[in-house]
Amino acid sequence: MFTDLNSPFQHLKHPILSDLWIKRDDLIDPYISGNKWRKLKYILEDAAEKGKHHLVTFGGAYSNHLVATAAAAARSGLKATAFVRGEKVMNEMLLLCQLYGMEFIFTDRESYRDKPGCYERYFGTNPRTYFIDEGGASAAAVKGCAEIIAELPADLDHLFCAAGTGTTAAGLLKGIREAGLKTKLHVVPVLKGAEFIREEIYRYAPQPALNIPLPDDLILYTDYHFGGYAKTQPELLHFLRTFTAISGILTDPVYTAKMFFAIYDLAEKGYFKANEKIAAIHTGGLLGIMGMKEKIAL
Numbered sequence: 001m002f003t004d005l006n007s008p009f010q011h012l013k014h015p016i017l018s019d020l021w022i023k024r025d026d027l028i029d030p031y032i033s034g035n036k037w038r039k040l041k042y043i044l045e046d047a048a049e050k051g052k053h054h055l056v057t058f059g060g061a062y063s064n065h066l067v068a069t070a071a072a073a074a075r076s077g078l079k080a081t082a083f084v085r086g087e088k089v090m091n092e093m094l095l096l097c098q099l100y101g102m103e104f105i106f107t108d109r110e111s112y113r114d115k116p117g118c119y120e121r122y123f124g125t126n127p128r129t130y131f132i133d134e135g136g137a138s139a140a141a142v143k144g145c146a147e148i149i150a151e152l153p154a155d156l157d158h159l160f161c162a163a164g165t166g167t168t169a170a171g172l173l174k175g176i177r178e179a180g181l182k183t184k185l186h187v188v189p190v191l192k193g194a195e196f197i198r199e200e201i202y203r204y205a206p207q208p209a210l211n212i213p214l215p216d217d218l219i220l221y222t223d224y225h226f227g228g229y230a231k232t233q234p235e236l237l238h239f240l241r242t243f244t245a246i247s248g249i250l251t252d253p254v255y256t257a258k259m260f261f262a263i264y265d266l267a268e269k270g271y272f273k274a275n276e277k278i279a280a281i282h283t284g285g286l287l288g289i290m291g292m293k294e295k296i297a298l
């Protein structure tokens with residue numbers, strides 16, 4: 001399931017930037033999409049080493065992580081159960097999960113907040129179950145995401161990614177620092193008030209020695225959330241439609257559309273210098289379009 005196949009690195013024509021490149025992790029797999037594939041790689045390896053046969057994880061009803069975990073479990077011959085936040089529902093994403101054999105435990109928002117507690121209550125005494133945090137956040141996930149850097153050219157000036165938990169960004173920064181690259185990492189959180197993500201990223205990225213100043217290799221944008229997680233605004237949807245029509249690259253309104261919007265906005269504001277090499281990670285998540293089809297449709 002986890003091959004060594006590198007995802008394509010595609011050049012995109014841009015009205016201002018000469019060098020905009022896209023790492024097409026969205027093309028790795030249609031259901032174990034993008035960064036979820038990167039994150040699950042070492043999580044599944046760890047589960048296998050520990051002799052676990054049942055993955056237990058957490059997500060909202062439109063979670064890319066749930067579909068990815070369900071597909072990965074089915075392909076690895078493992079069982080999967082998800083605590084799904086909120087009341088019992090069915091939608092396109094959960095349907096896919098169900099086809100992959102995943103079972104659901106719908107959990108009210110209050111109880112859902114205490115994930116270890118939920119796990120403990122149902123599976124505490126089961127030696128074969130394996131806890132995977134919401135979104136796959138873990139050191140194993142960071143390790144998987146760090147591997148993206150080795151698949152990119154070493155001379156990138158700027159690298160962009162969208163962030164939810166910040167795990168993917170942490171992996172990228174880890175990869176950049178371990179390889180000693182000059183690349184600046186630009187992180188576009190999709191939630192409101194996401195300053196906490198900086199701590200999350202620094203927790204995993206190797207830190208320089210005490211007497212060496214912190215490098216300014218991480219730039220966090222807290223103004224491109226468009227109202228918060230899974231929130232959108234007409235300007236973002238207009239961008240999403242236009243970008244897809246001119247590039248042929250689908251983006252989703254929850255994550256990557258916000259990141260691409262940020263790149264285009266910064267370019268228009270003259271942020272980048274001539275001849276700088278700019279790249280973005282397309283982290284996938286295209287099924288997220290389904291969660292907002294009424295809003296996106298004209």
Ligand SMILES: *Cc1c(COP(=O)(O)O)cnc(C)c1O
Pocket residue numbers: 034035036064065135162163164165166167168169255256283284285286
């Ligand atoms: C889950 C997801 C993210 C967020 O990744 P984090 O590691 O949680 O920051 C970004 N993009 C897409 C498409 C996703 O599905």
